[in-house]
Amino acid sequence: MGCCCRGVSLLTLVVTLLLSGCGQFGYYWQAGKGQWSVLSSRQPIDSLLSADSTDEILKLKLQHVQQFRQFAEQQLLLESGGSYRHFVALDDDYVVWNVYAAKPLSVESYQWCYPLLGCMGYRGYFQKSSAIAYAEQLAEEGLEVHVGGVTAYSTLGWFNDPVLSSFLGENTLDLAALLFHELAHRKIYVRGDTAFNESFATAVAHLGIAQWLATDRVAQQDPAAFQHWQRQQARASAFIELLLEAREELSAIYCSGRTVDGKLQAKDKAYLKLQTRYRQYAEQWHYRGYDAWMADINNAQLATVGDYNLWLKSFEALYRQNPGDWQLFYQGVQQLAELPRKERVIELELLKSR
Template identity: 40%
Template sequence: MRACGLVLCVLLLGGCSTTTDPSYYWQSVSGHLRMVGAARPVDDWVADGRTSEALRAKLRQAQQLRRFAVTELGLPDNNSYTRYADLQRRAAVWNVVAAPDDELKLKQWCFLALGCVGYRGYFDEAQARAFAEQVRHAEPDVEVGVYPVPAYSTLGWTNWMGGDPLLNTFLGYPEGELARLLFHELAHQVVYVRDDTVFNESFATAVERLGGARWQATASEAARAEYARFDERRQQFRALARATRERLQTAYALATRAERLAAKQRAMADFRQRYDALKAQWNGFPGYDPWASQANNALFAAQAAYDELVPGFEALFEREGRDFTRFYDAVRALARLPKDERRAALGSR
């Protein structure tokens, strides 16, 4: 599962969290600035004799995909993804998410300029896990998850600093997966709505899927075959996660807490059994193991943000004649509506 986070540097936001922990502001500021400082123009990397041929090829491929995003999908043409940084770590940030142990509802953390979001991001994994432990200790009836995020978007607000860079945390992805990630992150620069993580992430996921489908028409046969293998596993895992969420939602509608937790235990046991069966079908492919091993309400609720409104956005794309410019205009119009009206227009409760 790709989970593409939206973690903005507090300094650049000019805002503040509802919490008053200065260390969180500092790690946000310093972490983002270190990443920006490590980035160099792609052309410099390509021309550098110390750059490996493998990295040089991936950088060129990323530039081709970026041009495709601009010319074929109407995504922003700015400084984003024209620079590259090797962070010497496996993730750009680590997100902490939390939810009640008998409800699929993410705890919210709020920022002045960004609004409220269902996660809190850290540039250092140890800090993320330490904060997760604080949440567990303070709220025993809350489940917490920590997961790595390969990329995040600054919504185009940092183009004056060079924009969002390509990173070692995702540049090595297969071509189709890299395309989807770039399309997703650039989509966040098209539309962003305060206090509505589900709308924002579902829109970006819809763009990555629609853009990915269009990309396939131009990709090589080998790239399409590789993408098909990845996508089949992704769709199977997402189907299992959706089915489990639906079962958990039914469980959490029961009258008593004891009934809810007992039904939850059965749903989670079924999830683990069905995941093991999927993994055997995939000949042991372990890509979803880290997520599945800590699966809980927080992670299921976080994943739902990327899925819930996607069918509505895809239907809107069809109604707009499969034209990306018209589609983006229609999404911007939805973004101006009250939250309940946006959800109703997209066919969600």
């Protein structure tokens, strides 16, 4: 399908969003304009691979993309459709900047509701300055905020998502995990449940990488890179566990019968404790890569960590019931997705405890 047809499809979607947006014209306009800019800059990967002028490093990474996409389709039963068959060179390391927020006495993500998509725990902007300006507005309203750059996103099958240059800064296995994660969003998506959607996609990425590694392809080709990735993953898992424990502690404080002042005092102590534990973590792992992120850690950041990892263990437990059978796994996830939200949470909690 040519660009003109895609332009019409995009325009139709944007008009729908604008008519449903209740005064959010500016936000949806920038979203539509940004999406169109991405789609209109696509180059076919096959053409780039056959062109003598294409940089050899880029060719190698695009070949990896093709391998991972085929593996996702054939082994993980994910459907790519026409996605990840084109490449877009961006002018920045990130394609979108997301704004995250939380109330001063909550580690639950502030929700924004969108036509067609439901409510989500973030608001995305194609211009960093716009994201920062909106975050500052929310901060003035009393919310705790965080702005984070995003290297990839899924349009959930509305469009054929391209490979972005922001993907390719990742090492080989991180690139695979990113593709598996984004393709999982096309497989199953629950309107208005960010934690379910992101935890599911994160689980698919983790489980998919484990299955990829079982082939020993990476270990045989580059054992040093494989060992580096293993250490990186162990380090990241330890860091996320640290944050999830702090999130649970703060959630208990915020839900307690303390006075507001009592909660705020306990909150300060909990964050001081987190910083102390983080320093111990950094010394143990000899790694300071999270220092900037931890410098002004707040509820919005912990809420985000929860959204992407809250039900990770639940989905991994569901997969272990029939390891290697992706069809049964997806059937189980779909059954959870169809439950009313409260019942879904109960089932996810039960899975997590197994």
